[in-house]
Structures are given as C-alpha cells and as structure tokens.
Amino acid sequence: MEFATTLLIAIGLAMDAFAVSISGGAALREGRIRWALIIGALFGGFQAGMPVLGWLGGATLAGFTEAYAPWIAFLLLALIGGKMIVEVLQGDGEVAPFSAGNAATLILLAVATSIDALAVGVSFAVLDAPILLPAITIGIVTFAFCAGGVLLGGAFGRAAGRKAGIAGGVILVGMGLRILVEHLFN
Structure with a gap:
C-alpha cells in the first residue's frame, strides 16, 4: 500500500480522537501542555495498537467489528458525553474528562475512538497487507x-467558559450518534 494512502487512512482515523481532544481540552483550566502530551500518547497508542489487534485477529474479528463495534462506540461516547453535560449543569462548570484521577474515562475514550482502527486492521489482514508501518503512521498522526486538539480546545475553552463543557459533551454524544446512524443506514 502506498504511503499517501496510509497517511490518508491515518488522518481519517484520527478525526474522532481529534474532536474528543478538542472537547476535553476546552474544559481544562491548567496543565494543557502536559495533558496534550498525555492524551496524544494515549490516543495515539490505542490508534496504533487497534489495527495490529485487528490484523492479528483477521477474519475472526471481522464479524464482531461489523456487528457490535458501532454500538459499543455509540454507548461509550454517549455515556461519557452525557455525563459531561450533567456535571456541567449540576456543578460549578469545572468538569474536565481529562482531569487527574479519571483514567477510566480516558481509556474508554481512547477505546471508543479507536474501534474503527480495529476494523482497518481486519481489512489489512484480508488484503494480506503488512501492518507495522501503517500502525506506526496511524499512531504518530x-x-x-490529539496533542494539537487539546491545545486548540484549551484556547477555545478559555474564551467559552462553562459553555465549552456542554459543547464538549454534545460533541461526544453527536459523534456516538453519527457512528450508530452510519452503521444502521449503510
């Protein structure tokens, strides 16, 4: 597979994680550079690892990824986004899904945004294409x-204040709905 094709696949796969990074960064009040590196590494790691898992599982995972992955992604994103919205509306508006002590949420977000990369790995296995260079490219992109998204979201969050937390939650729920609708109608 040509590198340009791999790069386009990597950019496409990174878009969901990028949107989550912007929405999470918008709710951060401090430590944006630190969180940009953490989120970039976590999301990049999951995005790089999932195609490898899909490639290793090959045809065995094909049925699962086609049938259940969109539902899992929808549920995770809707629950996390809904929780963000509720916390902003009920609390003081200082909710951040990237905040310290929230490792479970970070991992769930990384999994939810990288499930499509699992399906890409299955596709690579079916095509009998190598996976190492594409996985590394996907992870780096x-x-x-994501690091840029956290920083961009942080700049937006300073300007938008409490509304940024609500917008971030709405974005996550919307992403989950988009994934589910695409699955149901395609």
Missing part, C-alpha cells in the same frame, strides 16, 4: 492531531 493521531498523537499529533
């Missing part, structure tokens, strides 16, 4: 997009 996702790292860059």
Whole structure:
C-alpha cells in the first residue's frame, strides 16, 4: 500500500480522537501542555495498537467489528458525553474528562475512538497487507492531531467558559450518534 494512502487512512482515523481532544481540552483550566502530551500518547497508542489487534485477529474479528463495534462506540461516547453535560449543569462548570484521577474515562475514550482502527486492521489482514508501518503512521498522526486538539480546545475553552463543557459533551454524544446512524443506514 502506498504511503499517501496510509497517511490518508491515518488522518481519517484520527478525526474522532481529534474532536474528543478538542472537547476535553476546552474544559481544562491548567496543565494543557502536559495533558496534550498525555492524551496524544494515549490516543495515539490505542490508534496504533487497534489495527495490529485487528490484523492479528483477521477474519475472526471481522464479524464482531461489523456487528457490535458501532454500538459499543455509540454507548461509550454517549455515556461519557452525557455525563459531561450533567456535571456541567449540576456543578460549578469545572468538569474536565481529562482531569487527574479519571483514567477510566480516558481509556474508554481512547477505546471508543479507536474501534474503527480495529476494523482497518481486519481489512489489512484480508488484503494480506503488512501492518507495522501503517500502525506506526496511524499512531504518530493521531498523537499529533490529539496533542494539537487539546491545545486548540484549551484556547477555545478559555474564551467559552462553562459553555465549552456542554459543547464538549454534545460533541461526544453527536459523534456516538453519527457512528450508530452510519452503521444502521449503510
């Protein structure tokens, strides 16, 4: 597979994680550079690892990824986004899904945004294509997009205040709905 094709696949896969990074970064009040590196590494790592898992599982995972992955992604994103909205509306508006002590949420977000990368790995296995270079490319691109997204979201969050937390939650729920609708109608 040509590198340009791999790069386009990587950019496409990084878009969901990028949107989550922007919405999470918008709710951060401090430590944006630290969180940009953490989120970039976590999301990039999951995005790089999932295609490898899909490639290793090959045809065995094909049925699962086609049938259940969109539902899992929808549920995770809707629950996390809904929780963000509720916390902003009920609390003082200082909710951040990237905040310290929230490792479970971070892992769930990383999994939810990288499930499509699992399906890409299955596709690579079916095509009998190598996976190492594409996985590394996907991870690096996702790292860059997510680190930049946290910083971009942080700039937006300073300007928008409490509304940024609500917008972030709405974005997550909307992403989950988009994934589910695409699955149901395609």
